[in-house]
Amino acid sequence: MEKIYGKTEGLRKSDLKRLSNLYRRRLPPERVLTPELAQTLAGLSQEIHRPIALLLDRGGRVVRVGVGDAKDLPIPEGARAERRLSGFRLLHTHLSPGGLSRPDLSVLFLHRLDSLAALEVEGGRPATLHLAFLAPPKTGEDWRLLPPRPYFQYLDLDLRAEVEALEEELSRQARVRELLDGSGERAILVGVDTGEGPEAEAGLKELAELTRTAGGVPVKRVLVFRPGLDPRYLVGLGKLEELKSLAYHENASTLIFGLELSPAQAREIERVTGLKVLDRTQLILDIFALHAKTPEAQAQVELAQLRYLLPRLVGKGKEMSRLGGGIGTRGPGETKLEVDRRRLQERIAHLSRKLEEYARRREEARRQRRRQGVPLVAVVGYTNAGKTTLLQALARGGEAGEDKLFATLRPLTRRGFLPGVGEVLFTDTVGFIRKMPEELLTAFRATLEEVREADVLIHVLDASEEGALERHRVVRDLLLDLGVEAPVVLALSKADRAAPYDLYFLGERLGGVPVSALKGTGLRELKEALAGALLASGVRPQAWAQYT
Incomplete structure (x- = not known):
C-alpha cells in the first residue's frame, strides 16, 4: 500500500486502502480535474470527515496523497531543477466554504507550485472550485486568484497553457536580470538595528561590499528595526514573509543576514522562506x-x-x-x-598541527631577521584600505593590490629603504573588519604574529571612505586585543580621492600623513615619519644609511 501523508491517526484500514488507490488516478496534463476525480474526492473526504490533498506532476500522475490541509502534505525537495516552477500542482478539498486560506497560498508561493486548487465539498458532492497561480514578478502581487466558480466551469481550462505562459514570463525576466547583473547569485541583504542607528546602516553597506566580493549580487538591502531579537526567527515571522515575497519579485535565491545566526535560527528561517540562508560570518569565511x-x-x-x-x-x-x-x-x-x-x-x-608547523617556520624566519638586525615594518588596516598598493609603492615591488575585501590573506614581505635608517622589511597583513569572526582570529594567529613582532606599524586608513573614524577605532581596538605595543604611524591613504575637508578633519582628529600610493604623493613624508618612529624606538641605523 502506498504511503499516505498527513493526519492519518484514527483512520480505518479500509479508508487508508481507498486513499492509497488514489495513486492510480491520472489526470490529463492540461486539466485541473475531471468530474470523476471531483466526485471521488468529495465523497471520500465527506466519509472520513477530513480534507484530502493530492500532489500531481505535469504528466497528471498522482505522486503524493495526504490527509489534511495543503500545508500538511510535504512537497519533495529539489523539484525545480531547471524550470522556474516546481512542476507540481496541488489539489485538495475543503469541507467548509471560505476559499483559499493564507496557509494554502503560502504553500503555493513557498514551493513554486504550478497551481493550487481547493474543491469545496457540500453534502458529499463537489461544489465550488478555487484556483490560484503565482503572479509574475514585479506585478506587486505574490499570487493570482481566479474567480471562485462551480467546479464544472473549470473543466475546460487549459492548465498547461497557463503554466507555460507563466514560466515563459519568469524566464524572460530572469534573462533580463542576468544581462544586467551577470550570472552572480542574487541576494537580499538583511541588517538589524537594535538601537545602533548609523552604525547599523554602515554595517549593512559593508555587508553589500562583502557580498559583491564573494561574487554575489546584492539586489536589495533591508534594515529591520527591532528592540530585541526573535530567538527563533531573528527578525520575526511576519518580516520573513515580507522577505520571501521580496526575494521572489527580485529573483533572489539567498538571504544574507548581517548578524551571526544560531543553527536553530538558520534552519527555521530556511524552512519558512525556502531560500538559502547565510550569515555574515559564513560570508566572510566564503571570501577567505x-x-x-x-x-x-x-x-x-x-x-x-x-x-x-x-x-x-x-x-x-x-x-x-x-x-x-x-x-x-x-x-x-x-x-x-x-x-x-x-x-x-x-x-x-x-x-x-599543520598550522603549528607553519608557525614554527615563520618563527625561525623571524629569528633570522632579528639576527640580521633589519627592522620590520608591518602594514595594518581595515580591509580594502589600500595596504597592498601602499606596500608596493613603498617597497617598489610586490603584488598589485585589488579593489576587493580581504584580497590579501598571507603576509607579503618585501625589502625597502628608509632615509636615515637603511634597509627595512615591509610586510602586509590580513585586513581587519568590524566584528571579526573569532574563528578567523584563531586560525590566522600565526599570520598575525607578524604584527606583534614589528618594530613599527603603518596603520593605513582610507580617507575617502565614509565612516573612516569608525574604521580607525575598529583597527585600534583589534591591535589592543592582540597586545601590539609597537609605535604606529597613521597613513591617510587614497588622499587623491578624498574630499579636502575630510582630509583636514581626519588630520585634526587623528593626525597622520596624507598619501596616494597610485600617484606617489606623500610617500616621502610617510617614509620620514616611519624613520623617525624607528629611531625613536631605539632602532640603530645602518652605518652607511646615516649619511643618506
Whole structure:
C-alpha cells in the first residue's frame, strides 16, 4: 500500500486502502480535474470527515496523497531543477466554504507550485472550485486568484497553457536580470538595528561590499528595526514573509543576514522562506576561501570554516548540505560535512598541527631577521584600505593590490629603504573588519604574529571612505586585543580621492600623513615619519644609511 501523508491517526484500514488507490488516478496534463476525480474526492473526504490533498506532476500522475490541509502534505525537495516552477500542482478539498486560506497560498508561493486548487465539498458532492497561480514578478502581487466558480466551469481550462505562459514570463525576466547583473547569485541583504542607528546602516553597506566580493549580487538591502531579537526567527515571522515575497519579485535565491545566526535560527528561517540562508560570518569565511591561494592560507581558512561548522552539525541530509558553503559553495563543502563528527574533529586536529608547523617556520624566519638586525615594518588596516598598493609603492615591488575585501590573506614581505635608517622589511597583513569572526582570529594567529613582532606599524586608513573614524577605532581596538605595543604611524591613504575637508578633519582628529600610493604623493613624508618612529624606538641605523 502506498504511503499516505498527513493526519492519518484514527483512520480505518479500509479508508487508508481507498486513499492509497488514489495513486492510480491520472489526470490529463492540461486539466485541473475531471468530474470523476471531483466526485471521488468529495465523497471520500465527506466519509472520513477530513480534507484530502493530492500532489500531481505535469504528466497528471498522482505522486503524493495526504490527509489534511495543503500545508500538511510535504512537497519533495529539489523539484525545480531547471524550470522556474516546481512542476507540481496541488489539489485538495475543503469541507467548509471560505476559499483559499493564507496557509494554502503560502504553500503555493513557498514551493513554486504550478497551481493550487481547493474543491469545496457540500453534502458529499463537489461544489465550488478555487484556483490560484503565482503572479509574475514585479506585478506587486505574490499570487493570482481566479474567480471562485462551480467546479464544472473549470473543466475546460487549459492548465498547461497557463503554466507555460507563466514560466515563459519568469524566464524572460530572469534573462533580463542576468544581462544586467551577470550570472552572480542574487541576494537580499538583511541588517538589524537594535538601537545602533548609523552604525547599523554602515554595517549593512559593508555587508553589500562583502557580498559583491564573494561574487554575489546584492539586489536589495533591508534594515529591520527591532528592540530585541526573535530567538527563533531573528527578525520575526511576519518580516520573513515580507522577505520571501521580496526575494521572489527580485529573483533572489539567498538571504544574507548581517548578524551571526544560531543553527536553530538558520534552519527555521530556511524552512519558512525556502531560500538559502547565510550569515555574515559564513560570508566572510566564503571570501577567505575564494582568496586563499597558498597552502598555509588554505589550511587556515579550512580550519576556520570547520570550527564554525562543527557546532552546527545537527544531523545528515538537508541540514548538513545547507552548511556546505556560502555563495558558490566554496570551501570544505558537502563532501567533508557528510562525515561524522569524530572524523571532522580529526580533520581539525590535523589542520591545527599543520598550522603549528607553519608557525614554527615563520618563527625561525623571524629569528633570522632579528639576527640580521633589519627592522620590520608591518602594514595594518581595515580591509580594502589600500595596504597592498601602499606596500608596493613603498617597497617598489610586490603584488598589485585589488579593489576587493580581504584580497590579501598571507603576509607579503618585501625589502625597502628608509632615509636615515637603511634597509627595512615591509610586510602586509590580513585586513581587519568590524566584528571579526573569532574563528578567523584563531586560525590566522600565526599570520598575525607578524604584527606583534614589528618594530613599527603603518596603520593605513582610507580617507575617502565614509565612516573612516569608525574604521580607525575598529583597527585600534583589534591591535589592543592582540597586545601590539609597537609605535604606529597613521597613513591617510587614497588622499587623491578624498574630499579636502575630510582630509583636514581626519588630520585634526587623528593626525597622520596624507598619501596616494597610485600617484606617489606623500610617500616621502610617510617614509620620514616611519624613520623617525624607528629611531625613536631605539632602532640603530645602518652605518652607511646615516649619511643618506
